[in-house]
Amino acid sequence: METTTQAPITTIAEVGRHDGEAVTIRGWLYNKRESGKLIFPIFRDGTGVIQGVVPKNQVTPEVFDALKNLTDESSVIVTGKVRADKRAPGGYELDVNDVKVIQRVPDDDPFPIAHKEHGVDFLMEHRHLWVRTPRQAAILRIRAEIIRAARNFFDERGFTLTDSPILTPAACEGTSTLFEVDYFDEQAFLTQSGQLYIEAMAMALGKVYSFGPTFRAEKSKTRRHLTEFWMVEPEIAYAELDDIMQLAEEFTSHLVQSTLANRRADLETIGRDVTKLTNIKPPFPRITYDEAVKMLQEGHAKGQVEARFEWGGDFGSPDETYISSQFDRPVMVHRYPTKVKAFYMEPDPLRPELALCVDVLAPEGYGEIIGGSQRIGNYEALRKRIHEHDLPEEAFKWYLDLRRFGGVPHSGFGMGIERVVAWVCGLEHVRETIPFARTLTRIYP
RNA sequence: UCCUCAGUAGCUCAAUGGCAGAGCAUCCGGCUGUUAACCGGAGGGUUGUAGGUUCGAGUCCUACCUGAGGAGCCA
Numbered sequence: 001m002e003t004t005t006q007a008p009i010t011t012i013a014e015v016g017r018h019d020g021e022a023v024t025i026r027g028w029l030y031n032k033r034e035s036g037k038l039i040f041p042i043f044r045d046g047t048g049v050i051q052g053v054v055p056k057n058q059v060t061p062e063v064f065d066a067l068k069n070l071t072d073e074s075s076v077i078v079t080g081k082v083r084a085d086k087r088a089p090g091g092y093e094l095d096v097n098d099v100k101v102i103q104r105v106p107d108d109d110p111f112p113i114a115h116k117e118h119g120v121d122f123l124m125e126h127r128h129l130w131v132r133t134p135r136q137a138a139i140l141r142i143r144a145e146i147i148r149a150a151r152n153f154f155d156e157r158g159f160t161l162t163d164s165p166i167l168t169p170a171a172c173e174g175t176s177t178l179f180e181v182d183y184f185d186e187q188a189f190l191t192q193s194g195q196l197y198i199e200a201m202a203m204a205l206g207k208v209y210s211f212g213p214t215f216r217a218e219k220s221k222t223r224r225h226l227t228e229f230w231m232v233e234p235e236i237a238y239a240e241l242d243d244i245m246q247l248a249e250e251f252t253s254h255l256v257q258s259t260l261a262n263r264r265a266d267l268e269t270i271g272r273d274v275t276k277l278t279n280i281k282p283p284f285p286r287i288t289y290d291e292a293v294k295m296l297q298e299g300h301a302k303g304q305v306e307a308r309f310e311w312g313g314d315f316g317s318p319d320e321t322y323i324s325s326q327f328d329r330p331v332m333v334h335r336y337p338t339k340v341k342a343f344y345m346e347p348d349p350l351r352p353e354l355a356l357c358v359d360v361l362a363p364e365g366y367g368e369i370i371g372g373s374q375r376i377g378n379y380e381a382l383r384k385r386i387h388e389h390d391l392p393e394e395a396f397k398w399y400l401d402l403r404r405f406g407g408v409p410h411s412g413f414g415m416g417i418e419r420v421v422a423w424v425c426g427l428e429h430v431r432e433t434i435p436f437a438r439t440l441t442r443i444y445p
Numbered sequence: 446u447c448c449u450c451a452g453u454a455g456c457u458c459a460a461u462g463g464c465a466g467a468g469c470a471u472c473c474g475g476c477u478g479u480u481a482a483c484c485g486g487a488g489g490g491u492u493g494u495a496g497g498u499u500c501g502a503g504u505c506c507u508a509c510c511u512g513a514g515g516a517g518c519c520a
Contacts (some may be wrong), residue, residue, distance in 0.1 A: 087479090110455080110471060116481065162501085
């Protein structure tokens, strides 16, 4: 019989390489089933779960009793022989021959997350423990894959990573949606977007992107909102609207296809219908704002949209849901009215009342995942727009400089990572897509 | 800020205005192939808070607190 020191340490994800061999796994007791003189402890180690088999007459009394009395989530180092078994969900079982209990969870204060349903409040209150469950672990691995794929996508296309600052100076626009911080007796804010800063980087390095957290103090309480979320924002000098629309669809497709290729088992763990993801490939449907408005009005006439939408407004989430429900892949809506969009967006030369901008709406009601535009390249035009929006020109002096010293057409977009993860995973709420969600009502743990 | 819903055992939920209960978890016992194992038993309660109505309130009324979903908001 092998001893603990001789059996090589491995992970549950890799036990398939050790079929028939003794291995050591370092992890936790996930769950346990008993049948008299036979114990089935289920171990997890962060890479997966594996069921152990422990017949009383095959192990020492010490090992048998230790496992019989083991409590959920106690930490253990376990040694045993890997054996392929068709009855095992993961394909392999572990014939345990030794176990070392590192820390036993006490009987009178057991692990609070049971193997059954819980309410949202309870789970969020125990988020630090909830992440140990297979479903949450799978979601977090998919998040990591999407971030990895995003960085790969830009790195391989000659983009330079130029992260934007998180602390920003005096508010340029309304402060109601910004988190204020004291900066050595000066007023500062947590960033709401890195966009203005990466525009400066694009003028220096050509093709750039930033990836980092952004903060919004909005009183939003919906399945699509967090107060702290992560955005990836590419910005390209000399790019026009059509260039970033093509980039956006290639990018979105790359994230989905990478997840399908590399994290399929995790998608299955969370029960995602992957057939809804396989066709997420370019070209994505492209419609103008005008066409989207027409679509909403026809939907209203058919009784599928509650309120009649009038040209000129921005879409609410029920509107976005209806538009996206008409397609089997993300839809790109472009050229919104200038009035409802940001001051820095370039007007369409053919129709100046429209902005050269695009929103990418995810299918299945997940709403806007990308917002982008061509930026105003001309100094006087931008200065005029700043005044039209009653913004303090002084605060934008550096931003205007980008148009004084070699101003060029340039474009970019921002993608909210959590909404993409929620969509790819098919989740009810974005709070499960980030390790520790920050919402209107929660900052613990 | 507004609308709707919900707060009962550690968790998920029952309980017509009339003795506060079940399942899971925990503990004890049984079971050599269990898959949210199963079977038997035990412990576990200031019914969110404060008032009010009533012979009697988990249940009805008022206010507040907390949470959930949605709206608005989200350059």
